[in-house]
Amino acid sequence: MYQTTRYMPVGDKALLVEFGNIISLDINRKVHALNLAILQLGLKGVVECVPTYRSLLVYYDPVEVGYEQLVLRLRELENRLKGFRVPIQKRMIEVPTIYGGEYGSDLGHIAKHHNLDPEEVIQLHSDREYIVYMIGFVAGFPYLGEVADEIATPRRKTPRLQVPAGSVGIAEKQTGIYPIESPGGWQIIGQTHLRFFNTQRNPPTLVQPGDIVKFKPIEVEEFENMKVKEDESM
Amino acid sequence: MNLCEVIKPGLFTTVQDLGRYGYQSYGVPVSGAMDNYAFIVANLLVGNKPNDACLEATLLGPELEFLNEAQLAITGAVLTPTINKIKAKCWMTFQVRKGDVLSFGNFKSGLRAYLAVRGGIEAPVVLGSRSTYARGGFGGFQGRPLRAGDVIKAYKPETFLRSGLSMPHHLIPIYGIKSTIEVVLGPQSDYFTETGLGTFFSSMYSVTSESDRMGYRLDGPMVEQKRSFDMVSDAVPVGAVQVPANGKPIVVMQDGQTTGGYPKVGIVITPDVxxxxxxxxxxxxxxxxxxxxxxRVKLLKHIQGISQIKDKLEESKL
Structure with missing residues (x-):
């Protein structure tokens, strides 16, 4: 975490509040605390905020508020939040996942990369509880962390042009779920029937930053049954 | 009301408004018109609100048969529109009747044209906007570009404009083959060497064919970075100039990803997006x-300029 939080302009109508440059729970909590405070207070001129691992991007309406003015208000808010811990939501989402085979074609690669059995990779991945650090990339993609060092694996050298919706992937120490079919470079180890993005829901994403996600290994039959039900309900 | 039937869809024709705000924290891109200026003027020329939905045509415009009388305006790229094979005027209001066919011919300059209809294109509001986000499959017309056979609806206007409007000539942009684009440095410009920044601001970059509503991939001299970083992902605004390890800049556009891990050398100013x-x-x-x-000063002037256009159009009536 930086000693002093960095405030900087991003283009002509956004302002970045950067707390650090690494993935850390403490930094991420600060980001979400400031985001929540802005949302609660409804700061004049703020259009929307994008919280990430380590920073908050604040989009503002330059007609409503000036850059310097907004920096002052945010600094003041940041100071008021010092020593204040965001109440942690204890929302836990279980994600039934079919690992390996056609659903997770990089499981073998990860196992080989670390000299493990595929079964051990599955166990290491599904044993942990992961925190949702942020949502981004494509609509509803949750960035979860962190996976055990034993299974942390670099992205694929050549990204896939099409990764099916529901795919569970690993990139370095991050894990995540593709909410919609999209191109992607993460190592795919499995698939869930759960749909992480739905425009009919409010909010449109299944999980929110701060939520806990736990993967539960399931068998093919169970997965296919649940998938049919989920698709019918969409 | 039924506005028109799509005879030919064109290359990539979508329903857009000024974009989807408030959902980037859920990974939902802003979307919306790629050229806000031409888009807003199209709406104003038919007496709409600036944010009413229009069609955005790309390079090869669509062919549309009108199913009802309507007041239209076409702005943006010069894609040579015709009504029943007679040349149609751009940047001014015109009327079509049932059975009229609008088509587009040669693309002369620019890339995207806007077709506004008095009343606005009818489309459901999804997450606060009528804009199409094709990759996500939502918004606009069934979440996708138009196809032959689609019937496009418009909101029935209470009245038609009694006299048409036209954009003063000196306010119509000229789209050239070379453009200078202004960029504010940061937030990761310190990831690049002095040489890298020098290269970035002194070289010509060409827009590659792998460019679309998500982003423009550029080709040209490599922008040198200090070392190969594994940057922790952060938020990516529209206009961000990302530089991946290969040193070739990518400018993020309206349908671009909301977060990303490539260092951003700078951000294109809003009017230049x-x-x-x-x-x-x-x-x-x-x-x-x-x-x-x-x-920031430039943006405020730009916003002011747009807000004055309405008055200038009213003057054009006289």
Whole structure:
């Protein structure tokens, strides 16, 4: 975490509040605390905020508020939040996942990369509880962390042009779920029937930053049954 | 009311408004018109609100048969529109009757044209906007570009404009084959060497064919980074100039990803994002640096300029 939080302009109508440059729970909590405070207070001129691992991007309406003015208000808010811990939501989402085979074609690669059995990779991945650090990339993609060092694996050298919706992937120490079919470079180890993005829901994403996600290994039959039900309900 | 039937869809024709705000924290891109300026003027020319939905045509415009009388305006790229094979005028209001066919011919300059209809294109509001986000499959017309056979609806206007409006000539943008695009440095410009920044601001970059509503991939001299970083992902605004390890800049556009892990050398100023929306593949761009404070002053002037257009159009009636 930086000693002093960095405030900087991003283009002509956004302002970045950067707390650090690494993935850390403490930094991420600060980001979400400031985001929540802005949302609660409804700061004049703020259009929307994008919280990430380590920073908050604040989009503002330059007609409503000036850059310097907004920096002052945010600094003041940041100071008021010092020593204040965001109440942690204890929302836990279980994600039934079919690992390996056609659903997770990089499981073998990860196992080989670390000299493990595929079964051990599955166990290491599904044993942990992961925190949702942020949502981004494509609509509803949750960035979860962190996976055990034993299974942390670099992205694929050549990204896939099409990764099916529901795919569970690993990139370095991050894990995540593709909410919609999209191109992607993460190592795919499995698939869930759960749909992480739905425009009919409010909010449109299944999980929110701060939520806990736990993967539960399931068998093919169970997965296919649940998938049919989920698709019918969409 | 039924507005028109799509005879030919064109290359990539979508329903857009000014974009989807408030959902980037859920990974939902802003979407919306790639050229806000031409889009807003199209709406104003038919007496609509600036944010009413229009059609955005790309390079090869669609062929549309009108199913009802309507007041229209076409702005943006010069894609040679015709009504029943007779040349139609751009940047001014015109009327079509049932059975009239609008089609587009040669693409002369620019990339994207806007078709506004009095009343606005009818489309459900999804997450606060009527804009199409094709990759996500939602918004606009069934979440996708138009196809032959689609019937496009419009909201029935209470009245038609009694006299048409036209844009004063000197306010109509000219879309060239070379553009200078202004960029505010940061937030990761310190990831690049002095040489890298020098290269970025002194070289010509050409827009490659792998460019679309998500982003423009550029080709040209490599922008050198200090070392190969594994940057922790952060938020990516529209106009961000990302530089992946291969040193070739990518400018993020309206349907671009909301977060990403490539260092951003700078951000294109808002008025120039609209201009970039008209730059075609193989055309050249050159970046020039502008300070954040100058860019803010420029944006306020730009916003003021747009708000004055309505009055100028009213004057054109006289």
């Amino acid at each position: 609209s201009r970039l929306g008209q730059v075609r593949p193989n055309h050249k761009i050159k970046f020039s640096e502008i300070s954040a404070s100058e860019a």
